[in-house]
Amino acid sequence: MVAKLPEKEHPKQSFGWAARDQSGVLSPFKFSRRATGEKDVSFKVLYCGMCHSDIHMVKNEWGSSTYPLVPGHEIVGVVTEVGSKVEKFKVGDKVGVGCMVGSCHSCDNCTNNLENYCPQMILTYGAKYYDGTTTYGGYSDNMVADEHFIVRIPDNLPLDATAPLLCAGITVYSPLKYYGLDKPGLHVGVVGLGGLGHMAVKFAKAMGAKVTVISTSPNKQQEAIERLGADSFLVSRDQDQMQVAMGTMDGIIDTVSAMHPLLPLLGLLKSHGKLILVGAPEKPLELPAFPLLMGRKMVGGSCIGGMKETQEMVDFAAKHGITSDIEVIPIDYVNTAIERMLKADVRYRFVIDIGNTIK
């Protein structure tokens, strides 16, 4: 049996930009999406954030990519159609979709609102949906997803600056809560000031923490303190600064995905401190046992968040006026944006203006 062309696979026409091969270069792509099922919500995409994971996937850096690949998992827009059994949304609602569009709904994780840890969780793009077809992401004009995986965007949040919450936001919000770093008065360190890092600073401050940004770039200091509200800034290559800060932090959210040493970060923690990694270097890192044991410290990971928590995070952001710092771009700038992201030349997220530039 010959595989159907992407355009003919489903009844609803879609237009987006896709990577065709490991070069990761994106170009216009016609494809199709399923008709709105009884539990589905369809929406017109207005904005989509560009996440570093999009780059890993378009370039097949994790070895799991199939092409053509339409990335994008920080998707926001306006509902155009709802299925007959949809209860929570109606046409005209402002909604978003993040990194997942499906899960098994029956395992322990799903039952506990932890769809992100379900072994059968379905990614928003580059994965196989229940019907065997490939999922396509938000660098496209429309989107359809099961109601369970749709997030409502409160009216007071601007759609463009809210899109990155759906991946970057939840990725740092979830571990701040799970690892108990959301209590007022705690001292939280944030390593790396990029898409994830700048969101971590904002959320941690809103939760009442004292925040120290730890970065290799001294030129980010002023911005960290004056614009983002961090309380202090540590240049990680400055041995003296790092020495003085040893044993001062209750927790650290480490957003860096490049290889980097854990020992100095463990040293910054107080006893019983927690080092949480949300960026994932491909190769293992060295874990020195002495500081871990002598201070009863821990190193943990975290990956996005469940749907209930994602909604909670968006509502928290609305209440505290938290959005992402973004640079809005037209879709045809996307390949240049990728190059700039690779040089960390963005403050702090590119958001594609899909509504006005994908036609």
Next chain:
Amino acid sequence: MAKSSEAQHPQKVFGWAAKDTENGDEDVSIKILYCGVCHSDLHSCRNEWGNAHYPLVPGHEIVGTVTKIGSNVKKFKVGDRVGVGVMVGSCKSCEYCKQDLENYCPKHILTYNSIDNDGTRTYGGYADMIVVDQNFVVHFPDGLPSDAGAPLLCAGITVYSPMKYYGMTEPGKHLGIVGLGGLGHVAVRIAKAFGLKVTVISSSPRKESEAINRLGADAFLVSNDAGKMKGAIGTMDFIIDTVSAVHALAPLLSLLKANGKLITLGLPNKPLELPIFPLVLGRKLVGGSDIGGMKETQEMLDFCAKHNITADVEVIRMDEINTAMDRLANLMSSTGL
């Protein structure tokens, strides 16, 4: 472990019996009956951590009887059976000391190879007597035998404390215990007393019968049996890793369910390799733990007395200590993961 006598010392230590210090107001003098041989004694004697000061008298699993008490000592009387573990002092004023976490006090004083409050070196339990501040002495419960109970003072508390701290006391949860040595075998017994399902993970297939029949473990996994390890992927809520040599963490992390916790208790002198993807994708964590505070040590001894938990021991004479240490070293190098 070693029955103490005077003037017999391990080869690597050119020392003498513990100094007969003046008994202070808070001090308890103890005639030592038994002392456990802990792998840390080996690490220290052989300067594997690079901090040994010779002469070095090791030993921090000490059981003995009180021979003299200082004027402020109310908790103990002459003739009491007592224990001394890994610490003999702390600052008593920091936030950790105030929370009964003397083991995390930045100024805590180790039973041996450490500097005491008066500036002198501390000497441990491979000796005939020791003098210790009453706050660092525990009552040895009546139900516990001195010889088989001594290892609880380090091995016992070292596994009991993380089981409590990391929430491993919910009956029915599944705990994996890596390494069936001094720490591991005591961990199996304590974990079963908490109502956990226990799987022992070991590189020695010959330990299986003992693990299941004698210690009460529910299952046994041979760590270099790829098929068996694969079958156990994602089945454990917790793992306590007692292996002191450098070893791979990746296979252990894969045994954990999502949100699972790997607690490592060994202190190799080189870092471990930590793969990050499994931590992130499964929200797993790797944590450490270091003995326990004094209050918790007493609690652990009382718990063990109540549940008849002791260590499996081989009693040796003091002059057999060097052979014992060689045997311990060989055991670890051949069975480390």
